[in-house]
Amino acid sequence: MRKKLTSVWAHNFEQELASVDRCLCRFPIVSFDTEFPGFLRNTPRRASEGLRYQDLAFNVDSLKLIQLGITLFDDRGNVGGTWEFNFRGFDEETDPHVPESIALLKASGLDLEKFGKFGIDSDIFVEGFVEILRVHRGRLVWVSFHGLYDSAYVMKLVTRKTIPSSPIEFAKVAGRLFERVYDLKFMARYCPGLFGGEIGLERMATILGVQRCGDAHQAGSDSLLTAELFLKMRSEFGLKPGMYEGFLYSLSPKICGASKYLCSSVHTVHRAPPHSVILVPAFPTRPVILIRHPFSRDQSCQSRHHAAPVMLYRHPPPVFLHRRPCSPFPALPQALPENHIHM
Known part of the structure; x- marks a missing residue:
């Protein structure tokens, strides 16, 4: 290291x-x-x-x-x-x-x-x-x-x-x-x-x-x-x-x-595998356990936590991946002369 x-x-x-x-x-x-x-x-x-x-x-x-x-x-x-x-x-x-x-x-x-x-x-x-x-x-x-x-x-x-x-x-x-x-x-x-x-x-x-x-x-x-x-x-x-x-x-x-x-609004879990458990922090209290049911791809997740308003988020992609060598991404422009950039 x-x-x-x-x-x-x-x-x-x-x-x-x-x-x-x-x-x-x-x-x-x-x-x-x-x-x-x-x-x-x-x-x-x-x-x-x-x-x-x-x-x-x-x-x-x-x-x-x-x-x-x-x-x-x-x-x-x-x-x-x-x-x-x-x-x-x-x-x-x-x-x-x-x-x-x-x-x-x-x-x-x-x-x-x-x-x-x-x-x-x-x-x-x-x-x-x-x-x-x-x-x-x-x-x-x-x-x-x-x-x-x-x-x-x-x-x-x-x-x-x-x-x-x-x-x-x-x-x-x-x-x-x-x-x-x-x-x-x-x-x-x-x-x-x-x-x-x-x-x-x-x-x-x-x-x-x-x-x-x-x-x-x-x-x-x-x-x-x-x-x-x-x-x-x-x-x-x-x-x-x-x-x-x-x-x-x-x-x-x-x-x-x-x-x-x-x-920040209510979203469904996107393409989560059937019966997968996803831990999502519901600010500012504690994680919410969300379960994607297999019978319908379009139906929302149901929550086991009902004590507070629930915010459902899109299923997060994996963070730690073995990535191939980097290649250019054109989406973010260079700084513009008029003292701001469009992100």
Whole structure:
């Protein structure tokens, strides 16, 4: 298992982005993490989803991304590499930030003066990164820990737009951008011994016996730890491919990739084999057991869980497949000059 963490700056950006492109052909699962200048609005713990989303949009739209870390791996536990992209553009003197958050990043080893001098221009990053998404479209699986903010910052970076106006619109854009997502904090709700998901990254690593490589609060190290925890959770708790796919912690609409409509309404299970049991998380309570009856392909699934409203989803395709070498996918265009892209 490769443990190398590669720090990417303006001078080696093209070389390392080409390495990421090649690596994705063999390692299509992407764990990612971001570092940013804190939270201008701290959302109350028991706030409604509407308020949480308003605070998310305000924070992400007001602040600049400092660092993006990605780790590429496969379903057999092989890690292709970790890259830490360091962005220029954040100025501690003039840009909004939370002083305590900046102090924490500095204490964790981030040299913000170096970022300003040698960091990657975000426009140059987007041009190359969007091309990679286009080439590998339909193949990638994205994994995060408490990934709503991470996803929002990547969405803002790639689309060059403000955050969508509602959770449903956010899920639609996320479905076109990421297609297939997993959030370890959401998954932890259904795993015994992980405190119902009310747990941080470091505490989860301690409980599951996963050792960090690198320093905490740096995006590359955090993305690598997220990848290893995802693999450990799969083996430790017997999670099947497709379980808990499409959900981000604190976001109720399901993220459905390559779909013409959002999967937040009632859908039937599509082409499920007779009597197959499919575990689907019904946010925000617990999984729902759905059974496809064999007598009619067109009839809906029936649920054994009637205590709460049931959301039925399309039968999820397998996540972990042995894929042939990648080929171009023309569906996602390159970044357009008018500062936005059509996903």
